[in-house]
Amino acid sequence: MAATVTIRRTTGAGPTVSSARTAIRSSTSDSDYTTETTNPIPIPGAGTNYGFWVSTRLSCDVAPAGTINNLRWYSDGSNNYGTGITCKGQEATGYVVAPGTVGTSGTQLTTGNYATLTGAPVDVFTLTSGSPKSVAGSTTGTGNFGSYFVYQHEVGTTAGPGTLSGETFTWKWDET
Numbered sequence: 001m002a003a004t005v006t007i008r009r010t011t012g013a014g015p016t017v018s019s020a021r022t023a024i025r026s027s028t029s030d031s032d033y034t035t036e037t038t039n040p041i042p043i044p045g046a047g048t049n050y051g052f053w054v055s056t057r058l059s060c061d062v063a064p065a066g067t068i069n070n071l072r073w074y075s076d077g078s079n080n081y082g083t084g085i086t087c088k089g090q091e092a093t094g095y096v097v098a099p100g101t102v103g104t105s106g107t108q109l110t111t112g113n114y115a116t117l118t119g120a121p122v123d124v125f126t127l128t129s130g131s132p133k134s135v136a137g138s139t140t141g142t143g144n145f146g147s148y149f150v151y152q153h154e155v156g157t158t159a160g161p162g163t164l165s166g167e168t169f170t171w172k173w174d175e176t
Helices: none
Strands: 004-011 048-050 054-062 068-075 085-092 133-135 143-156 169-175
Touching (some): 004 169, 054 169, 068 085, 068 143, 085 133
Antiparallel strands (some): 054 143, 068 133
């Protein structure tokens, strides 16, 4: 029987692990928004504002007949957000609560304030199906597994106002 694998978002100091997600909204809050437009990332008068970082991880809800491994994460390779907006991310071996000022800006995602990142955050649009980010982990059972992929939206002064179209981020794995 094939496994059932879902994407989960981890938030808050508890932490809280969401139920399965197909849509995740970034904001200036460490809340599990899916469609709400609460706490948007404002366009700054100078510098950069950040969304609170988004920590995602896989969960196996129905165990595989064998093993799930070779985890990969990637974007569609095309930043459709427009001028002044990007998204950076990186694999993390553990969870760190997203800090910032709700309604204003998150704290910039760096290896200095997210100690379990496996390297400096990169532009996620350089991670594509042809060149995905390998993420550590495997499972033969159920429950959360593997490392996290953590990403953060960055909004600069040249960004345009309004709600943006969604982007496609993909988790992929092998099942044997």
